[in-house]
Amino acid sequence: MAGAEWESLEQCLEKNLPLADLREVKRILYGKETRELHLPSGAFEAASKGDFELRGYGFEAAEEQQRRPRIVRVGLVQNRTPLPADTPVVKQVTALHRRIEAITEVAATCGVNIICFQEAWTMPFAFCTRERLPWTEFAESAEDGPTIRFCQELARKHDMVVVSPILERDAEHGDVLWNTAVVISNSGAILGKTRKNHIPRVGDFNESTYYMEGNLGHPVFQTQFGRIAVNICYGRHHPLNWLMYSVNGAEIIFNPSATVGALSCGCESCTLHPPWRPAGKMLYSSRSSTVCLISENVIDGESLWPIEARNAAIANHCFTCAINRVGEERFPNEFTSGDGKKAHRDFGYFYGSSYVAAPDGSRTPGLSRNQDGLLVTELDLNLCRQVNDIWGFKMTGRYEMYAQELAEAVKPNYSPNIVKE
């Protein structure tokens, strides 16, 4: 599996395909072409100076007679953790605040109305360790913790809605931890919070040690710029999770994530040549004796990444924004993956590749796999209803039938409706 040396799928296609083929491949893989957004040259200079990628795209909608265009600019931020995971907690948080502050400044000059950061953006993704300290010290109040106050300042300063996914400590309810996204209005007021509904128990994503499944349902937040929702990371594998945000009226669903391609299995081959950092030859394609058979059998999550949020945008007539962190994270103590294999310290390679998908199935190119980045995308929210009127998935959804059948299926005495000879 490729690591930092492989930039992106788009770059590979552009480098290797003849123009006519490229056009057709992109039409099929990316849908209708997105327009490049003109962004201020000063923004590109600041991004280059700040060592992060800046890209801008726009989706078109048809002109309507009775509604004005509902234009909104969203900003997706992907980043590495700037300091090693064994640096004191407050230093790490402060460094992340400074990094995000700089990227948000540039987003403001690009006219971004709603900005969203990656999952648990104030910390390394330490849940793989299953250790409590120091990682639980990154948790903070979703009402008045230092990160929320910091985001409120950003929101007020830049007149921007801020979606801030954090590890929440809920002092009002016995100091319980949650994986939460706080939505802050452009006025600086806290609009509310939403919690991760589905917790992974796969490979090194051992997050159930830290927090439980969210208990706030599927809230949608009415902002000045449109109705938004947040489906945190692993929730993107659950079509019903996307559906419920859409049922509640979401026009844009953010999917802040932290995900790697294949999971390290800890075997000798992986330890010597981690699959995300191939030594000369890709272990995945190799048939040598050092090949990692476990990894060969694992679903490569990176192959799901371009599909799931895009499919959700199509199925629910809304925009979706998939955001992933970047780079490698190493932890002070070894941990195992609970599979009898060797312990390791690396999580894997977070492959970035953040993108936006539209209700008509088109999508932006992804940000790079190996660089911090800001993706600015202009949406016309009128496209949601326009596509709904054409494809009619809401009208043809048969939700009452599914509601009845699912209500039966979850009963303890249910027996599946299988017709036998």
Ligand SMILES: NC(=O)NCCC(=O)O
């Ligand atoms: N953070 C998180 O939920 N990761 C799970 C892995 C994935 O869903 O790709």
